[in-house]
Amino acid sequence: MAGNRTFTMIKPEAVAKGYAGKILDHIITGGFKVIAMKFTHLTLQQAQAFYAVHKERPFYVELTEYMSESPIVVIALEKDNAVADFRTLVGSTDPNEANEGTIRKRFAESKAKNAVHGSDSDENAAVEIKFHFKDNEIFA
Numbered sequence: 001m002a003g004n005r006t007f008t009m010i011k012p013e014a015v016a017k018g019y020a021g022k023i024l025d026h027i028i029t030g031g032f033k034v035i036a037m038k039f040t041h042l043t044l045q046q047a048q049a050f051y052a053v054h055k056e057r058p059f060y061v062e063l064t065e066y067m068s069e070s071p072i073v074v075i076a077l078e079k080d081n082a083v084a085d086f087r088t089l090v091g092s093t094d095p096n097e098a099n100e101g102t103i104r105k106r107f108a109e110s111k112a113k114n115a116v117h118g119s120d121s122d123e124n125a126a127v128e129i130k131f132h133f134k135d136n137e138i139f140a
């Protein structure tokens with residue numbers, strides 16, 4: 001069903017600080033169903049491939065080095081209107097601009113190290129879920 005899935009990553013610094021459980025609780029309390037999840041450590045090449053859409057951005061090197069520096073948690077989620085509702089739950093890219101009660105307001109340390117990823121469209125959600133999970137790893 002289109003529109004009901006999104007993809008998130010609990011980013012390296014948030015995992016390293018021990019926030020994974022609290023972030024997962026925030027997501028589930030927010031009404032999302034976890035349909036796939038694993039702990040992984042991206043290689044630099046995988047981070048570059050995942051963020052290829054940002055290749056021309058000035059922060060691409062910093063972003064891909066950061067995302068491959070230590071383990072992350074990758075999660076596929078289901079909910080009506082998943083992409084938009086998850087971005088609302090996550091808050092603005094820069095935690096200084098994020099609303100109270102959002103994941104980034106609670107857990108992000110900076111605009112770069114901002115605790116979680118959230119897909120920006122249904123198309124990208126599908127691509128990102130496929131990037132990390134085989135069909136038999138998804139329990140919808």
Ligand code: IDP
Binds near residue numbers: 059063092093
């Ligand atoms: P989003 O994660 O809120 O969708 P994007 O613009 O798609 O934000 O950027 C992807 C990721 O790149 C951000 O989550 C953040 O980790 C990093 N990033 C974005 N803008 C900057 C910046 O100005 N400096 C450093 N890192 C940035």
Ligand code: MG
Binds near residue numbers: 118119120
């Ligand atoms: Mg984005």
